[in-house]
Every structure is written in C-alpha cells, then in structure tokens.
Amino acid sequence: MRRRDRSLTKLSQLLSTGGYPLQSRLPPERELATMLGLSRSALREGLELLEAEGRIWRHVGKGTFVGERPPNASVDLDLLSEMTNPEEVIEVRLLFEPLIAGLAALRATPAEIAHMEHLLEKGDAARDAIAWERWDAALHRAVAQAARNKLLLAIFDAFNGMRRQAAWGRLRGMALTPERLSHYRAHHRDYVAAIADRDGTRAEQAMRRHLLMVRENMLASPATRPEAGGIAAAPVAKPRHTATEKRAGGSG
Numbered sequence: 086m087r088r089r090d091r092s093l094t095k096l097s098q099l100l101s102t103g104g105y106p107l108q109s110r111l112p113p114e115r116e117l118a119t120m121l122g123l124s125r126s127a128l129r130e131g132l133e134l135l136e137a138e139g140r141i142w143r144h145v146g147k148g149t150f151v152g153e154r155p156p157n158a159s160v161d162l163d164l165l166s167e168m169t170n171p172e173e174v175i176e177v178r179l180l181f182e183p184l185i186a187g188l189a190a191l192r193a194t195p196a197e198i199a200h201m202e203h204l205l206e207k208g209d210a211a212r213d214a215i216a217w218e219r220w221d222a223a224l225h226r227a228v229a230q231a232a233r234n235k236l237l238l239a240i241f242d243a244f245n246g247m248r249r250q251a252a253w254g255r256l257r258g259m260a261l262t263p264e265r266l267s268h269y270r271a272h273h274r275d276y277v278a279a280i281a282d283r284d285g286t287r288a289e290q291a292m293r294r295h296l297l298m299v300r301e302n303m304l305a306s307p308a309t310r311p312e313a314g315g316i317a318a319a320p321v322a323k324p325r326h327t328a329t330e331k332r333a334g335g336s337g
Contacts, residue, residue: 088124089196089203092131095121100140100151107152111141114149126196133200133230137207137223145239174244175300179293181240182225185232186276186292187285193231201227201277208270214261224273228280228292265302269295 099105099121111117118128132149135141142154193201204224211217222245229241272295279288 088127089130089134089200092121092123092127093134095123096128096131096135100135105151109151110147111149111151126194130196130200133227134203137204137220137227139219145235145242172300172304175296175303177244179296179300181237181244182228182296183289183293185229185234185237185241186280186288188232188234188237189228190280190283190285190288192233193280197227197231198277198281201231201280205270205273205277208273217261217266221269221273224277228276231280261302265298268298272298 105111112120114125114128114132118125121128123131132141132143136143139153141149141151143149189197201224204220204227208217208220208224211220226241226245229238229245232238272291276288276291276295279285279291
C-alpha cells in the first residue's frame with residue numbers, strides 16, 4: 086500500500102471511531118503522527134486528501150477540525166462578497182497566485198508534488214462541473230500550501246473562499262464549457278510540471294496564463310450572462326492524454 090493510501094486509511098479509521106465528533110479539533114500533527122504510527126510527511130498527505138474531500142477543515146493558527154467548514158466561518162465571506170465583485174477577485178488572484186506558484190517551484194517537497202499530480206488525476210476523473218470545481222480548488226490550494234508562506238496562504242484562503250459562494254458558483258458554471266475545460270486542464274498540467282521541474286519562472290508564467298484565460302472567460306464571454314444559460318451541472322468529458330501528458334500528471 087502506498088504511503089498516501091496508508092495514511093488516508095488510518096485517518097479514516099480514526100474518524101470512524103466516533104472519538105472525534107464533527108467540528109472537534111484533532112490533536113496536533115506531531116501527536117497525531119505518533120498515535121497513528123505515521124511520519125509527519127505521510128500524515129500531511131493524508132490530511133490534505135481529507136481536506137480536499139471536505140472531511141476536515143483547517144484554520145491557520147488554530148488547528149484541524151472534523152467535518153466541513155461550519156457556516157459561521159463563511160459569514161465574513163458573505164459580507165465581503167457584497168463589497169467586491171468577480172473582476173476584483175480575479176485581479177487579486179493575478180497578483181498573488183503566479184507568485185505563489187513560483188515559490189512552490191522552489192519549496193515544494195516531492196510528496197507535495199505527488200499530491201498535486203494526484204489532484205490532477207482526480208480532476209480528470211470528474212464527471213460533472215461540481216466535481217471538477219472541487220478538485221480544481223484543491224489543486225490551487227495545494228500549490229499555495231507548497232509555497233510555505235503562512236501569510237500568502239491566509240490571503241489565498243480569503244479569495245479562494247469566494248469560490249464557494251452560490252452566486253460565484255453560478256458565474257463559473259456559466260463560463261465553463263468542454264473546450265475551455267480542456268484548456269484549463271492543459272494549463273494545470275503546465276504549472277504542475279514547472280513546479281516539478283523546479284522552474285519558478287515557468288510556473289509563474291503558466292499560472293498567469295491560466296488566470297488570464299479564466300478572467301477572459303468569466304468576465305468577457307457572453308456565456309457569463311444570465312440569459313445565456315450555462316453548463317453548471319453538465320457532464321464533463323474525460324480527456325485523452327498523450328504519453329507526455331500522462332507523465333506530467335494529466336488533469337485539470
């Protein structure tokens with residue numbers, strides 16, 4: 086059994102015992118790793134997978150909690166949503182995420198890169214737009230975590246939280262088409278490959294190119310207008326990969 090799978094299995098067993106009810110805090114990483122007989126790096130891989138699946142959530146400086154992020158944690162995001170708009174959020178993403186990708190290329194561990202590639206595969210397996218969005222968000226956050234900068238991660242979480250707002254979800258759904266999804270997947274493979282190659286400049290450029298297309302599609306396309314409808318619940322076609330794309334981690 087692979088290290089990541091072993092870690093996920095042990096953490097899942099721990100959660101299933103009922104010893105840690107919903108919204109309870111898990112022990113610190115050092116203690117939890119000892120309890121489960123895992124290395125710290127293996128434990129982090131398992132926790133990242135649980136977080137991507139919505140089975141735990143983390144608050145910087147406070148710890149890791151069981152279950153989905155509670156509604157009261159989104160109150161500030163609701164207020165912020167009323168003060169800003171998608172164009173401003175993407176503008177902020179363009180400022181920070183290329184920098185984050187460049188730092189990740191310098192600082193990501195082999196385990197973190199392997200986790201990004203795993204998330205790419207999960208994105209490829211997504212059958213609908215909702216599943217795609219979940220793995221897309223998890224991949225972007227994995228890159229932010231690998232940058233090893235707590236302040237940047239907190240800023241990232243603030244604007245990434247907007248993706249969970251209902252109105253923003255509708256906007257993204259209306260802008261998502263199979264052709265655009267194919268481009269997004271290629272962009273994701275590009276910046277993950279650059280991070281794996283430790284090429285910070287290329288990682289920054291790939292992330293910026295990706296976000297520029299996201300901005301164009303969400304804000305400039307007629308598909309984002311309410312009267313144009315959308316494909317928020319439409320099935321997502323699985324891509325066919327070349328050997329090179331598979332080696333790069335293949336996904337969205």
